[in-house]
Amino acid sequence: MFKIPKEYIADLLLLSVTIFWGSTFIVVKRSIEIMPTFAFLSIRFWISTLLLVLIFHRKLKLLNKKTLRDGIILGVVLFLAYAFQTVALEYSKATIVGFLTGLNVIFTPILSAIIIRKIPTIYSQIGAVLAFVGMAMMSFNNFTPSFGDILAIICAIFVAIQIVLTDKYSRRNDTYLLTVIEIAVLAVLSTVVSVLREPYIIPHKISGYLIFSFLITAVFATVYAFVVQNTAQKYTTPTKTAIIFIMEPVFAAIFGYLLGNEVLTAKAYAGAFIMFIGLFISELGPLVIKR
Template identity: 35%
Template sequence: MRRSTTATLALLVVTAIWGSTFFIIKDAVNLIDPIDFLAVRFAVGAAIPAAIFWRRLRRLTATQWQIGLALGGLYGLAQIVQTVGLQTTAASVSGFITGTYVVLTPIIMWIAFRARLNARTWAAVGLALVGLAVLSLTGIGGGGVGEALTLVGATLYAVHIVLLDRWSRSMDTMSLAIVQLIGVALTAGFLGLPGGYHVPADPGVWGAIAYTAVVAGIVTMLLQTWAQRHITPTRVALLMTFEPVFASAFAVGFGGEAVTLRLIAGGALILLATLLGIPGGQAGPADDVPLIPAPEGADTPPPPPPVINGDRQEGDSL
């Protein structure tokens, strides 16, 4: 089997794992406070790679630590908002709304840095908005709080991607990924302090913590790092659009959610917007092309720094 084919299959496995986390986390946060869940999950997810790669971390400067922790803190806030929203949002819907960060990223670039947007990007934004309305609105002027929080989380992910592109170019990507994980753990840990941490002995909760920290965190990070070395950024971006599709499939197949016309129509519109937002053409691995459309995007000039998104670690890093 050609290496590029193997890499493509590996990245599909990664997106499937990411998609599976939505219904798993939703079940877990019915039994545990979302912030407590994230604090323990990212403490585990940060401690393991930090223990393995501690020599790399020792070589970082104070400024690099500040950058990594700041990015991790922002990502941690996005995780908290998204996970709280997931308590009252169907996992399938959450997957599609979270995926809108792909089209929100160029909007953030436009607002913050006056980046030029073409007609294709604006069309993608319009489609995404219609898809969000179909998924979220429950009547004229209505809408769910959980869906709104999920959209806020997606916006924070987009801001994180933009800042990652601006701040991380001179930093070792493996170390940056680990420091960001530490930043997420510290953020969730700090916000969880007031009420103390309460982790039930339920094996399902601990299974969700282990799965999201190790399989959806460390394992996918390693798989994606290897895969992105052997396929183009454009193909990577296209494969990543399957995450919300997998999220819905797992939610319906294992989470007991129903397939509704609203889910099909709204999800299809958002998926189409995501595909439209990805720039066409062929890009070589060494090209200075963002990983995702101005993109999931601003994610990265070479080498692409990791973005820990949704339940993913994105980037050519570990």
């Protein structure tokens, strides 16, 4: 009987995460037009934290200082990524922010080699280059990035750091506890920033769209996504994770078109195709050569 390697199962699960993340760009952009940015993030992550605690409450008694420390570090890095990304959405199109966030595919191999001394395979390197070329074709029409574009690029750097640190910390901690702490830190920091710079946290009127938005972002794009990421990354590499996550802007473009009527050019679609080729080379290159 043919047995699928754990690495490929992990990669498929990570790809499912990118679908949920890609769908949230246009949803979040519309939501922060209704309520303050960090107020939205605060409610989203508190809902996620509550769900995680309810699901994994029996594991909390196993929490130790090392897991707490690693979870806090991941939470702070991830908060910075979300903060820069969400504020970028105030100044740029959801599709463009999604593409620029994908720059982490270039930063991740570099940081992986520096931080955890893990050199990506030649297939992952080729895949990363192709993913970057495809992303550039989808993103750039000129060389004058806006303020929102710059924030999105900074976000990509923190995303890369989070991917590399998750690879390191997920191998030495209970991944479920790690996720609980990580998301709880997001909730706390979002609330602090909201209290300091925004007029309110709880919106005066909860619309049906906000309820839908919190459901999608808290349950699927946070609880499911980070439980999967923190668990699946034990069975794959940071560079492959980044290449898989580069599909996020592709799904952001799809949902941006379906939900926000954000239309792409022919060059952008060609770029998306090149990104898929890069993903396939990264995934299937070693298997083809082996056979």
